Amino acid sequence: xxxxxxxxxxxxxxxxxxxxxxxxxxxxxxxxxxxxxxxxxxxxxxxxxxxxxxxxxxxxxxxxxxxxxxxxxxxxxxxxxxxxxxxxxxxxxxxxxxxxxxxxxxxxxxxxxxxxxxxxxxxxxxxxxxxxxxxxxxxxxxxxxxxxxxxxxxxxxxxxxxxxxxxxxxxxxxxxxxxxxxxxxxxxxxxxxxxxxxxxxxxxxxxxxxxxxxxxxxxxxxxxxxxxxxxxxxxxxxxxxxxxxxxxxxxxxxxxxxxxxxxxxxxxxxxxxxxxxxxxxxxxxxxxxxxxxxxxxxxxxxxxxxxxxxxxxxxxxxxxxxxxxxxxxxxxxxxxxxxxxxxxxxxxxxxxxxxxxxxxxxxxxxxxxxxxxxxxxxxxxxxxxxxxxxxxxxxxxxxxxxxxxxxxxxxxxxxxxxxxxxxxxxxxxxxxxxxxxxxxxxxxxxxxxxxxxxxxxxxxxxxxxxxxxxxxxxxxxxxxxxxxxxxxxxxxxxxxxxxxxxxxxxxxxxxxxxxxxxxxxxxxxxxxxxxxxxxxxxxxxxxxxxxxxxxxxxxxxxxxxxxxxxxxxxxxxxxxxxxxxxxxxxxxxxxxxx
Numbered sequence: 167x168x169x170x171x172x173x174x175x176x177x178x179x180x181x182x183x184x185x186x187x188x189x190x191x192x193x194x195x196x197x198x199x200x201x202x203x204x205x206x207x208x209x210x211x212x213x214x215x216x217x218x219x220x221x222x223x224x225x226x227x228x229x230x231x232x233x234x235x236x237x238x239x240x241x242x243x244x245x246x247x248x249x250x251x252x253x254x255x256x257x258x259x260x261x262x263x264x265x266x267x268x269x270x271x272x273x274x275x276x277x278x279x280x281x282x283x284x285x286x287x288x289x290x291x292x293x294x295x296x297x298x299x300x301x302x303x304x305x306x307x308x309x310x311x312x313x314x315x316x317x318x319x320x321x322x323x324x325x326x327x328x329x330x331x332x333x334x335x336x337x338x339x340x341x342x343x344x345x346x347x348x349x350x351x352x353x354x355x356x357x358x359x360x361x362x363x364x365x366x367x368x369x370x371x372x373x374x375x376x377x378x379x380x381x382x383x384x385x386x387x388x389x390x391x392x393x394x395x396x397x398x399x400x401x402x403x404x405x406x407x408x409x410x411x412x413x414x415x416x417x418x419x420x421x422x423x424x425x426x427x428x429x430x431x432x433x434x435x436x437x438x439x440x441x442x443x444x445x446x447x448x449x450x451x452x453x454x455x456x457x458x459x460x461x462x463x464x465x466x467x468x469x470x471x472x473x474x475x476x477x478x479x480x481x482x483x484x485x486x487x488x489x490x491x492x493x494x495x496x497x498x499x500x501x502x503x504x505x506x507x508x509x510x511x512x513x514x515x516x517x518x519x520x521x522x523x524x525x526x527x528x529x530x531x532x533x534x535x536x537x538x539x540x541x542x543x544x545x546x547x548x549x550x551x552x553x554x555x556x557x558x559x560x561x562x563x564x565x566x567x568x569x570x571x572x573x574x575x576x577x578x579x580x581x582x583x584x585x586x587x588x589x590x591x592x593x594x595x596x597x598x599x600x601x602x603x604x605x606x607x608x609x610x611x612x613x614x615x616x617x618x619x620x621x622x623x624x625x626x627x628x629x630x631x632x633x634x635x636x637x638x639x640x641x642x643x644x645x646x647x648x649x650x651x652x653x654x655x656x657x658x659x660x661x662x663x664x665x666x667x668x669x670x671x672x673x674x675x676x677x678x679x680x681x682x683x684x685x686x687x688x689x690x691x692x693x694x695x696x697x698x699x700x701x702x703x704x705x706x707x708x709x710x711x712x713x714x715x716x717x718x719x720x721x722x723x724x725x726x727x728x729x730x731x732x733x734x735x736x737x738x739x740x741x742x743x744x745x746x747x748x749x750x751x752x753x754x755x756x757x758x759x760x
Contacts, residue, residue, distance in 0.1 A: 187290060190290045194289055194290070194292075194297070197297065197301065198274050198275065198278070199271070201274060201301055201304065201305075202271045202274055205313070205596075206263065206266050206267045208597060209308075209313065209596060209597060209600045210266040210267070210269075210270060210313030211263055211626050211627050211628060212600065212601075212604055212610055212613050212628050213312065213600070213605055213606070213607035213608075213613060214262075214604075214607060214617060214629040214633055215312075215605065215606035215714065215715060216636065216637070216657060216658040216714065217658070217659070218605075218606070219262070219312060219605075219660060220314075220658075220659050220661070220662075220664065221659045221674060222247050222248060222251050222314070222315040223254065223261065223262070223315055223663045224660065224662045224663055224669070224674040224675075225239060225241070225245055225247070225659075225674060226247075226248045226249070226251040226252050226254065226315070227663040228248070228669070228674075229245065229248045229249055229252055230255060231668070234412075234414070235248070235409075235410055235413075235415060235419070236410050236416075236418040236419035236422055236423075237410065237413040237415025237418060238415075238672060239673075239674075240422060240672045240673050240680075240682070240683070240685050241422055242423065242425070242426035242680055242682050243317060243357070243358050243423065244355070244357065244358070244406065244419075246320070246355075246356035246357035246402075246406065247315065247317040247320045250353075250357065251265065251315045251320075254268055254315060255663075260618065260622060260623055260625040260626055260627075261623040261624070261664070262617075262623060262624045262626075262660075262664070263624075263625065263627065266313040266315075267313075269313050269314055269315055272319050272320065272322075272323040273304055273307050273323070273554075274301070275326075275327060276322050276326040276327065276558075277303050277304040277307055277326075277558055277561075278300055278304075279326035279327050279329070279330035280330075280535075280536055280539075280558045280561075280562065281296075281299075281558075281561060282330055283326075283329060283330055283532035283535065284530070284532040284533060284536070284561075284562050284565045284566070285565055293578060293582070294578070294581060294582035294585050294586070295576075295580075295582060295585040296581075297585060298582070298584065298585015298586050298587075298588050298589050299564075299584075299585055300561065301585075301588075301589045302557070302585075302588035302589045302591070302592040302593075303557030303558055303560065303561040303592075304557060305557065305589070305592040305595075305596045306556050306557030306560060306592055306596075307555060307556060307558060308554075308596060309553060309556060309557075309599065310501040310502065310503075310596075310600065311553065311605070312604070317357045317358040318543060318549070318554055319554060320354075321357050321358050321361035321542065321543070322543060324351070324353050324361070325350075325351065325354045325364040325367075325539050325542070327350050328347045328349070328351035328352075328353075328354060329347065329351065329364075329367065329371065329535055330347065331344070331347030332344055332347030332348055332351065332371055332372065333371070335347055336371075336372070336375045336377040336378060337377065339377065341391075345394070345395060345398035346398075347368070348372070348396075348399040349398050349401060351364045351365055351367065351368035351399060352365055352402040352403055353402040356402055356403060356406050359423055360429065360542050361542050363538060363541075364539075364542070365399060365403075367538060368399050369396070369399065372392075372395055372396075372399075407419075418684075421682075421683040421684070422683050426679065427547065429545040429546060429547060430545070431541055431545055431550070433509070433544070433550045433551065434509050434540075434541065434550070434551060437450065437453075437509045437513060438453075448494075448498040449494070449495045449499050449507045449510050450506060450510055452491045452494050452495040452510060452514070453495075453514060455487075455491045455494075456488055456491040456492070456514050456517060457517055459484050459487050459488045460517050460518070460521045462484055463481065463484040463488070463521065463567075463570065464521050464524060464525065466480050466481055466484065467481055467525040467570050468524065481570065481571045485567045485568065485570065489563075489564055491514070492511070492514060492563050495507055495510050495511055495514065496556070499556075500599075501596075501599045503549065503553055507556065508551045508552045508555070508556045509544075509551055511552075511559035511560055511563070512540045512541075512544075512552050512559055514559070514563050515533065515536060515537055515559050515562050515563050515566075516537055518562070519533040519534060519537065519566065521570070522566040522567075522569055522570065525569075525570050526569060526570070533562055533566055536555070536559065536562045539552075539555060539558075540552035540555045540559060543555050547679050557592075606714075607629060607633065607714075608630045608716065608717045612717060613630055614628070614630070614631065615630065615631055615633075615634035616628055617634060617637055619634075619638075620634070620637050620638050620641050621637075621641065621664050623663065623664045623665075624637075624664055630714075631717065632713055632717045632718060632720045635722075636710070636714055636720050636752075636753065637661075637664075638752075639722075639753060639754065640658070640661050640665065640705070640752075640754075641665065643705055643751035643752065643756070644667075644703075646751060647703045647751070647758045647760075648703075648760075649701055649702050649760065650701040651669070651670040651696070651701060652668070652669070652702070652704070653667075653669050653670060653703075654704075654707070655671075655676065655705070655706055655707065655737050655740065656675065656676045656677070656707065656731065656732075656733060657675065657707060657711055657731065658707065659674035659675045662674065670692055670695075671692050672685070672688050672692065673685060676689065676736060676737075678733050678734055681733075681734065681736065686736055689736060689740060690740065690743060693740045693743040693744050694743065696744065696746075696759070697744060697746075697759075700746075700760070702744075702746065702757075702758070702759050703749075703757075704740070704741075704757050704758075705754040705755075705756040706730035706731070706737055706754060706755050706756060707730065707753070708724060708728045708730055708753055708754065708755060709728075709731060710753035711753075712731070720752075721752070721753050722752060722753075723750065723752065724750055724752075724753055724754075724755065725750070726749075730755060741755075744759075745757075746758045746759035747759070
């Protein structure tokens, strides 16, 4: 996709040159697919936990079977991600493997989109050096996060690609690209409400872009175009609300999406306020170092070339020092959320943007977009930091800094070597971090079991023997106690798509923060309905569930009175409410009515 490049006007290119853009497109598409596949094969498929790694797929499974968001599925967020990930079921590969592969594609493409916007260069014009830096940034964006379908990944990708397409359409005069970008930005707020700001950004981008301002308030044609553009932006939201309303879930939707615990991003915005001494310790100290460099760089660059050769040399030294601060932040962060390295990178970009604007006398709007996306990403219950944007934050800083010094041509083999080195180093770091301890799983050498032996949907996914036993026990329970409706409570949403089960309850994963509005009453009402109708199996996890992430023991049998794993008493209430016969199966106790 071309970014901020006017349509070419002039004689048609010679036929012999028409294959070059096609070849370049093929090369760029090829490295995206190869990097995503390599990452999935070496990192993504190693490690599994029954909770997160299947949550979005379970919601998509219900949508695929015609259930209506909020009416049939309780959710504290709009279920746009569930709709998007219906596509995962169409991939010609095992479901969980293919879903992880698609998540990495999203991460890479979002990284490309942000880089194209910041550089104002067409992707087809990138050399191997720039391509390598973007590939490396994609790997840093993944860092220690598990590769899986997730609403935050979707929100970042939709925001990045929407802005990319919108900018390309505005710059080239192509309405399809412009309106396609607006549709994507409109979708972003419906994968998670924290990304609603993406739609506001879309409106501002549309109205402030020079291509839109031309003819403003003058012609009926301009107004017609604006109305169609705004309809494109609002179309996803209108379609979602109409769908939910026709399914009888409008009131429930309002209750659910406004009834959760709010997130304000205070942890990101108040990085050093609670502990000012953090500014002298790694990695937060890199922010202090960078801020000093930025002030000096500003003093050197504001006079332009009046400082002569000394000013140019000083500028290069300061830019390299700033780049070193970014690299040290990544190194000192160790891909660990507790170090706050993602927050530090966000603040480094926040310093870079005004410095770039002051020197170049032009606001770097793409830099502001990256900052806004980082803030939206941090509005989370479990991961309230822009960790999934760290590579983009680091690359954006480097690009904004490089804008402040005169360009120096470099030999192609030098930039290619630098790019490949960056990919290799970042790839090694990501692999090492995941091998040390996969997300909620053990180290690489202990991930000895392939879950494809339990169900074809999980072929290729490797985990520890304890988690393998837990998943196998679910399959054994299903074989022993067949039922039309089956639930596993509370922490195994993966089981519904993995085994093709229909969950009778309106929640896949009843975490305390997910139990909103009338969720407890609806869960208990479902238990009463199951008692009336029969044909159900409800399995309850026991304390053995706590052992999975550490590879602890999972018993092959337990007494029927074993306490069940319970968050707020809801699981125990459902267990007491159900009138089916008590069964035990592996580490599960349950209620069964054939």
